[in-house]
Amino acid sequence: MTDVFDEKQAWFIPSGVNLAFSTRQGGESSPPFDSLNLGAHVGDNITNVNSNRQTILQRLNLPVAPAWLEQTHSINVVNADNSQVHHADASYCNNSNQVCVVMTADCLPILLCDKNGTEVAAVHAGWRGLCDGIIEAAINKFSHSPQDLIAYLGPAIGPSAFEVGFEVKQQFEAQHSEAQYCFVPTSEHLSDKYLADLHGLAKLRLTKAGVNTIFADKRCTLTDRELFFSYRRDGVTGRMASFIWLEA
Numbered sequence: 001m002t003d004v005f006d007e008k009q010a011w012f013i014p015s016g017v018n019l020a021f022s023t024r025q026g027g028e029s030s031p032p033f034d035s036l037n038l039g040a041h042v043g044d045n046i047t048n049v050n051s052n053r054q055t056i057l058q059r060l061n062l063p064v065a066p067a068w069l070e071q072t073h074s075i076n077v078v079n080a081d082n083s084q085v086h087h088a089d090a091s092y093c094n095n096s097n098q099v100c101v102v103m104t105a106d107c108l109p110i111l112l113c114d115k116n117g118t119e120v121a122a123v124h125a126g127w128r129g130l131c132d133g134i135i136e137a138a139i140n141k142f143s144h145s146p147q148d149l150i151a152y153l154g155p156a157i158g159p160s161a162f163e164v165g166f167e168v169k170q171q172f173e174a175q176h177s178e179a180q181y182c183f184v185p186t187s188e189h190l191s192d193k194y195l196a197d198l199h200g201l202a203k204l205r206l207t208k209a210g211v212n213t214i215f216a217d218k219r220c221t222l223t224d225r226e227l228f229f230s231y232r233r234d235g236v237t238g239r240m241a242s243f244i245w246l247e248a
Contacts, residue, residue, distance in 0.1 A: 013150075013152075016117035017244065019111050019242075019245075020242070021155060022036060022056060022240045023227045023228060027051070029045070029048040032236050032237055034238070036056075036238070037229070039103050039238055067091055068101060069085065069087070069102065072088075073129050074088065074129065075134045077090040077123075077137045080100045081098065089134055094118060094246075099243055099244075100122035100243070101242065103241050103242075105221065105238065105239050106232050107124055107129075107198075108202055109124065109125070109155075109156070110123040110151055111243075112152075112211075113244065114142060114150070116148070119143065119144060120246055122242060127164065130205065131168075131172055135209060150211075150213045150214075153203070153215070153216040153218075154217050155227075157221050158220030159184070159196065159197035159199070160223075164194055182197040182200040182204065183195070184197075
């Protein structure tokens with residue numbers, strides 16, 4: 001299955017929990033959405049999007065259709081519900097009747113579960129949501145303590161490609177001084193531009209919240225054109241998705 005990157009061989013995943021990250025390969029969409037675009041909001045032919053979503057459902061053998069979200073870079077976390085679309089950037093579930101999912105094309109997907117395999121959540125973390133507290137909001141949905149949770153960080157724009165302004169660095173540092181180590185000046189002559197490490201910032205926020213078991217796929221969505229969509233690279237493009245669900 002070349003179009004889905006499944007980390008089960010490399011990461012510890014509790015019994016009863018399934019997770020997967022899609023790539024851009026193996027779908028029906030035409031350029032610039034080629035080919036496994038799962039986003040219905042990016043201008044792609046909706047027939048192709050629906051076909052791609054059905055392909056994912058079948059290839060992952062999902063128990064139900066995923067609970068797609070309308071993502072707004074907020075810190076809203078909802079209970080996963082595939083009967084309607086919520087405006088939120090994370091969803092939570094503690095039963096096998098729903099599949100949590102978030103879409104990305106440079107932002108960081110974060111999947112969460114407890115070590116007993118009874119609760120799961122999917123989080124969409126752009127820099128703004130990350131800074132505003134989307135991780136902490138998702139953790140608060142769990143009945144288990146943060147020490148009992150596991151975090152899986154998916155592919156995102158890498159630390160050598162994600163340029164941000166000084167104001168972004170300043171906002172993170174205002175909350176945690178250690179965030180300074182996740183920013184590198186792009187040039188010694190340009191003090192207002194920095195390269196930001198989304199994975200590093202997420203790990204900092206997770207550990208500060210009490211989550212210490214963290215796995216990461218650090219492949220860069222911007223530099224790997226063959227496997228990943230990238231909004232920063234292409235502008236008009238598709239979306240990958242990250243899934244987590246409980247077995248029946």
